[in-house]
Amino acid sequence: MTATAPAATRNGSARLLAAVGRPPTRAEHLRTFGALPGGNDVLELAAASKLRGRGGAAFPTAAKLAAVLERDGSPVVVVNAAEGEPASKKDRSLLRVAPHLVLDGAALAARAVGSREVVFGIGRPAPELDAALRERVRREDRVTFELRRVPSSFVAGEETALVQALHGRPAKPTLKPPYPSERGLGGRPTLVQNVETLAHLALIARHGPAWYAGGTALVTLGGAVARPGVHEVPLGITLADLLASCGGVTADLAGVLVGGYFGRWIAPDATASVVVSSTNMGAGAILALPASTCAAAECARVVSYLAAEGARQCGPCRHGLPALAGAFARAERGEVERLAGLVARRGACRHPDGAAGFARSALDVFAEELARHAARGSCGRRDEHVLPTL
Numbered sequence: 593m594t595a596t597a598p599a600a601t602r603n604g605s606a607r608l609l610a611a612v613g614r615p616p617t618r619a620e621h622l623r624t625f626g627a628l629p630g631g632n633d634v635l636e637l638a639a640a641s642k643l644r645g646r647g648g649a650a651f652p653t654a655a656k657l658a659a660v661l662e663r664d665g666s667p668v669v670v671v672n673a674a675e676g677e678p679a680s681k682k683d684r685s686l687l688r689v690a691p692h693l694v695l696d697g698a699a700l701a702a703r704a705v706g707s708r709e710v711v712f713g714i715g716r717p718a719p720e721l722d723a724a725l726r727e728r729v730r731r732e733d734r735v736t737f738e739l740r741r742v743p744s745s746f747v748a749g750e751e752t753a754l755v756q757a758l759h760g761r762p763a764k765p766t767l768k769p770p771y772p773s774e775r776g777l778g779g780r781p782t783l784v785q786n787v788e789t790l791a792h793l794a795l796i797a798r799h800g801p802a803w804y805a806g807g808t809a810l811v812t813l814g815g816a817v818a819r820p821g822v823h824e825v826p827l828g829i830t831l832a833d834l835l836a837s838c839g840g841v842t843a844d845l846a847g848v849l850v851g852g853y854f855g856r857w858i859a860p861d862a863t864a865s866v867v868v869s870s871t872n873m874g875a876g877a878i879l880a881l882p883a884s885t886c887a888a889a890e891c892a893r894v895v896s897y898l899a900a901e902g903a904r905q906c907g908p909c910r911h912g913l914p915a916l917a918g919a920f921a922r923a924e925r926g927e928v929e930r931l932a933g934l935v936a937r938r939g940a941c942r943h944p945d946g947a948a949g950f951a952r953s954a955l956d957v958f959a960e961e962l963a964r965h966a967a968r969g970s971c972g973r974r975d976e977h978v979l980p981t982l
Contacts, residue, residue, distance in 0.1 A: 606808075606824050607792075607795055607807070607808050607824065608686060608690060608693065608788070608791050608792070608795070608808065608810060608824055609689060609690070609810075609822075609824045610624055610625070610690075611624040611625070611689060611690055612689050616688070616689060616690060616691050616692065616720050616723075616724060617727065618692060618724070618727040618728070621690070621692035621693065625692075625693060625696075625794075625795070625798065626798055628696045628699075628700070628794065628797060628798065629797060629798065632700070632797045634657065634700050634701065634703065634704035634793070634797065635654055635657045635658060635661070635704055637793070637796050637797060637800075637801060638652075638653040638654040638657055638793065638796070639652075639654035640801035641796045641801035641804040641807070642801075643789065643792055643793060643796065643804070643807070644789075644870040644871065645785065645786055645789045646786050646787075646788035646789045646792070646809065646810070646870070646873070646876065647672055647749065647785075647786030647788075647789065647875070648749065648786075648852075648854060648874050648875045649942075650870055650871045650873070650874075653785070653789060653793065656773065656783060656784075656785065657701070657704050657705060657783065659771070659773035659774075660705040660773045660781045660782070660783045661704075661705055661706070662773075663773060663774060663781035664781075665780050665781050666707070666780055666781075667705045667706055667707040667780060667781040667782065667783065668707050668709045668710075668711060668776070668777050668778065668780050668781075668782050668783075669698060669701050669702045669705065669707050669709065669710045669711070669735075669782070669783045669785070670710075670711050670712075670713060670751075670754065670755065670758065670772070670776070670777055670782055670783065670784045670785075671694070671698050671710060671711070671712040671713065671785060671786075671787060671790060672713055672749060672751065672754055672784055672785065672786045672787065673687065673712055673713060673714045673715060673718070673786075673787045674713055674714075674715040674742050674743075674744060674748045674749040674754055674757075674763075675715050675716075675744070675749065675787075675875075676715060676743070676744045676745050676746045676747070676748050676749050676901075677746060677749070677852050677853060677875045677877060678746075678853075678897075678980040678981050678982055679812060679814060679849075679852050679853065679875070679877035679879055679979070679980055680812045680852055680875040680876055680877045681812045681821075681822055682788060682810035682811065682812050682822050682875075682876045682877075683786065683787040683788060683810075684715075684716060684718070685810070685821075685822040686787055686788055686791060686810060686822075687718045687720060687721045687787060688718075688720045689720075690791060691718075691720045691721045691723075691724035692724050692727075692728075693791045693794050693795070694721075694787050694790050694791050694794075695721075695724060695725070695728060695733070695737065696790075696791075696794035696797075697785075697789070697790025697791050697792070697793040697794035698710045698712075698735075698737070698785075698790050699733040699734070699735050700790075700793055700794060700797055701783055701785060701790060701793065702734075702735040703734065703735070705781075705783050707735065707783070708734065708735050708736065709735060709736055709738070710735050710736070710737050710738070711738045711740060711758060711777060712737065712738065712739045712740065713740060713742040713754045713757060713758055714739055714740065714741055714742065715741075715742055715743070715744035715748065715749075716744055718739070721739065722739065725737050725739070740758055742754060742757040742758065742763060743757060743763045745763060745901060746853075746897075746898070746901035746943075747763065747764065747765065747901055747902065747903050747941075747943055748763035749875075750765045750941055750942070750943070751772050751784040752765045752766040752768065752771075752772060752941075753765045753766075753903070753941075754784065755772055755776050755777050755782065755784070758777055759777070759778075764903040764905055765903055765905070765940060765941035765943070767940055772784050788809075788810055788876070792804075792807060806826070806827045806828055807826075807827055807870075808824050808825060808826050808827060809824070809825055809827055809868065809870065809873055809876060810822055810823070810824055810876055811823055811824075811825055811834070811868075811873070811876045811877070811878050812876055812877045812878070813835075813838055813878050813879075813880075814877070814878070814879045814880070814978075814980070815879040815880035815881055815882065815978050815979075816841050816842045816843040816845060816880045816881070816882040816978070817835065817838060817839060817840070817841055817842060817880050818838065818839025818840050818841070818842055819838050819839040823837075823838050825837065825838075825868065827868060827869055827870055828867060828868070828869070829867070829868050830863065830864055830865070830866060830867055830868070831848060831850060831858060831863040831864070831866040831867075831868060831878075832863040832864040832866075834868055834878070835848075835863065835878075835880065841880050842882075843882040843883065843884060844860075844882065844883040844884075845860040845880055845881060845882060845883060846860070846881045846882065846883045846885070846887045846957075846958065846961075847859055847860065847881050847887065847957045847958065848860065848863055848878065848879070848880050848881065849877070849878065849879040849881065849979075850866065850868075850872060850873070850874075850878055851872055851873055851874025851875065851876075851877065851878075852874045852875035852876070852877035853875075853877075853894055853897075853898060853946065853947075853950055854874050854875070854942075854945075854946030854947075854949065854950065855872070855873075855874040855875075855877070855950070855953075856872075856949065856950075856953040857953040857954055857956070857957040857958070858957070859957050879978065879979060881978055881979070882976070882978065884973065884976065885973060885974070885975060885976035885978050886961070886970075886971055886973040886974060886975045886976075887954070887957075887958040887961050888923060888958060888961050888962050888965045888971060889974075889975035890975060890976075890977075890978060890979045891920065891950070891951070891954040891958065891979075892917070892920045892921040893975065893977075893979065893981060894950065894979050894981065895913075895916060895917045895920045895921075895947060895950065895951050895954075896917040896920075896921065897981040898913065898917075898943070898946070898947040898950065899913035899914045899916065899917040899947065901943075902943050902944070902947075903940070903941065903943065905940050906938075906939050906940040906944075907938070908934070908935035908938050908939040908944040909935075909939055909940070909943060909944055912931060912934055912935035912938075912944060913935060913943075913944060913947055915931055916928065916931040916932060916935060916947065916948065916951060919931055920951055920954075922966075923962045923963075923965035923966040924966065925955060925959075925962060925963075925966065928951055928952075928955060929952070929955065931948075932948035932949075932951050932952050933948075935947070935948050936948040936949070
């Protein structure tokens, strides 16, 4: 999976990916980004920039920092690098091309909440991050870094599931409250932040909230596009312009999925009216589904995948999602709508909500194709497996 800045950002506005193609050494990092300034009020910077988390939930970063600061005890920072969604590769790409930028952000976050310990939850090997850690000077960062492997399952990226995995337990969400900010890793107040969020924080500390001005986002582009891979795009761009800046589409489209498998489907004729923002990007995956594939089969496979990936700790996850997947596979629109309504907002975590939202969105955009499946059992197209589930 390549990491590139599209035409819209290659002219000098690329930020996170400014060092793409260069060795991610400490010296090269400093030449590209400059030294990390000291004395910043990180909470104030996060609030003024309106930075939101880039792991899926888009929660305000300043609010998370403040929640940990309010607690007594010895805090710890957990970096969420689980990235279990099959359609997303942005975090592992960022760790490959700019590991020091992520480490800078993690050190800043630790400094902000008064922690001396940063623990990375890594879903896959990250040799560039290992190499970067060997170059860091502890007296400079004033924190210790530790890498721990966690499962790369879909649900492992949920913050309480990640904390459970770091404890050596099954990576399953726990009921909230308590939130990790109250009682997380080792029972301590814990700040959980995504890899990309911390990299943005490191740039904001260098250049200020005014420079950030809405910022950029990393997206994993896939499907019928000319240049699939990880791209950096400016927030505020329309979906149509984003696709064009990355080489354009390569086929007639059935729809475009924005935000990954907890996101929503967009009809091809609506891409010019959808603006990319930090609140609708989810895990940062954008998939252009060609009209040549069977959209019903593609979506049924994803709903089935989401049902299998659930923690199975509550009724909606254990019983509701498998039933939803079966109804979708049979193209039973009324039953899908009924079951989606039953599982949403009733789960122990947001996994049933996300799966139900994906199914409902597919019903809207692919209504005609699903109707053909319901009437004839097929639309005549084969499943090209454009939507990954591995």
